Amino acid sequence: MDIKQLAQEVYKRTNVETTARDVEKVLAGLASSSHFWEVVCAAQKPFSVVAEIVGVLKSEGLVSIDEEGDIHLTQEGMEFLKSSRITPRKDFTCQACEGRGIGLEKLKELIQKFDELTTDRPKAIIDYDQGYITTHSVISRVALMAERGDLQGKKLLVLGDDDLLSLAASLSGMPAEVVVLEIDDRLVGYINEKASKLGLPVKAIKYDFREKLPEEYVGYFDTFNTDPPETIEALEVCMTRGLTALSGEGCAGYFGLTRTEASLKKWNQFQQMLVNKFKVAITDIIDNFNHYVNWDYLLGSIRDDYTFVQVKPRLNWYRSSMYRIETLSGFERLENKPMPCELYVDEEALIYRPDRKR
Ligand SMILES: [Fe+2]
Missing domain, CATH: 3.40.50.150 (Vaccinia Virus protein VP39)
Known part of the structure; x- marks a missing residue:
């Protein structure tokens, strides 16, 4: 399976559009961390997409999961990264403001x-x-x-x-x-x-x-x-x-x-x-x-x-x-009326419960 096919498989499973670049970002995240939540944070992709990318990588033998739930690149996975020219994700975030640009x-x-x-x-x-x-x-x-x-x-x-x-x-x-x-x-x-x-x-x-x-x-x-x-x-x-x-x-x-x-x-x-x-x-x-x-x-x-x-x-x-x-100038207010909002959870939500509507 190449990266493009992998992305298509993830799209099929999640119903959230997934590109080869998305898969690359998750792989770059996995090259720098074995902790799922760190990879989610670094990849900046919907939770379900990151989870399924890791799921597919696992079934392809490119990563393995240890008893703690940590994710490790296998030998094959590391070779895959090398041949795809993917390197660990770089992080240059300012430590003082955590990237917000606000001095406290x-x-x-x-x-x-x-x-x-x-x-x-x-x-x-x-x-x-x-x-x-x-x-x-x-x-x-x-x-x-x-x-x-x-x-x-x-x-x-x-x-x-x-x-x-x-x-x-x-x-x-x-x-x-x-x-x-x-x-x-x-x-x-x-x-x-x-x-x-x-x-x-x-x-x-x-x-x-x-x-x-x-x-x-x-x-x-x-x-x-x-x-x-x-x-x-x-x-x-x-x-x-x-x-x-x-x-x-x-x-x-x-x-x-x-x-x-x-x-x-x-x-x-x-x-x-x-x-x-x-x-x-x-x-x-x-x-x-x-x-x-x-x-x-x-x-x-x-x-x-x-x-x-x-x-x-x-x-x-x-x-x-x-x-x-x-x-802006000419600001016009919309009508103030009740708006029934049925949908609080969609396929990109962290909590996925199709039965749960509030
Ligand atoms: Fe800063």
Whole structure:
């Protein structure tokens, strides 16, 4: 089987388009790490694609799996790499900022305050696909908004907030007001309790993004922030809600989008939606900006047919790119109405349960 055939076999198994270059990237990842989650992180391809590439490589005898679930290139695999001119993946990421381009030296106090305040934060639960980002990621997000002029003295909407960005942002003293719309009662209660204890200008309200935006918040905010589920349907609903909340031109939206649960084909489809339907400009895409803290339910929620997948992650492997969009002159709001969103999980999702619709 050559690389091209291998890619076709993976496409057949996953229903996610896979190219020879994708296979090369996974092979380059395997040449530098034997840990599945590190390879997923490095390859920047949907989880299912990486898993199936390794699966096919195994059945072709190019890799072997040890008792720990680590993946090793066989002699044949190493020869295959050599003849295909594939070398170990190179990594030149700036260690100081982890590649975000945000210096945190001036924000040490904020980091400490946030960590102290949130030690008793609610655990990530599967019901709402939760998983929260590291302190450095959340503080960098605050810094990014501040740097772009979207935070100081501004009204900020946080649509879904298991990251507790609302608390981080308000602890900085910069935003005039922060509103959290959140489906999880535990988080609504937690955020409100912390805010009132510290006198922070934050209010959390229970909200399901399929419902229309509360009327008082239509056109109310300067900035929104969200981390949408990554099906095209859910992305569309989230962007509609966020943009409906903005007051006019020159406002900004921030959100994360992964490569692990969204193929580049989906990225393209989504980017077209942003530009053509929502008529915004995409000003920033910062690779691997948001690093997620490993969550307890991962291994129980994903496929269990490959032993190399059922391995506890040894790094914060799940990451998303930081998007910033900006509204332009002539900004027009879409109709504020309920949007039933059936699809939370597609073939690119980490959790694959065809029976599970929420
Ligand atoms: Fe840096």
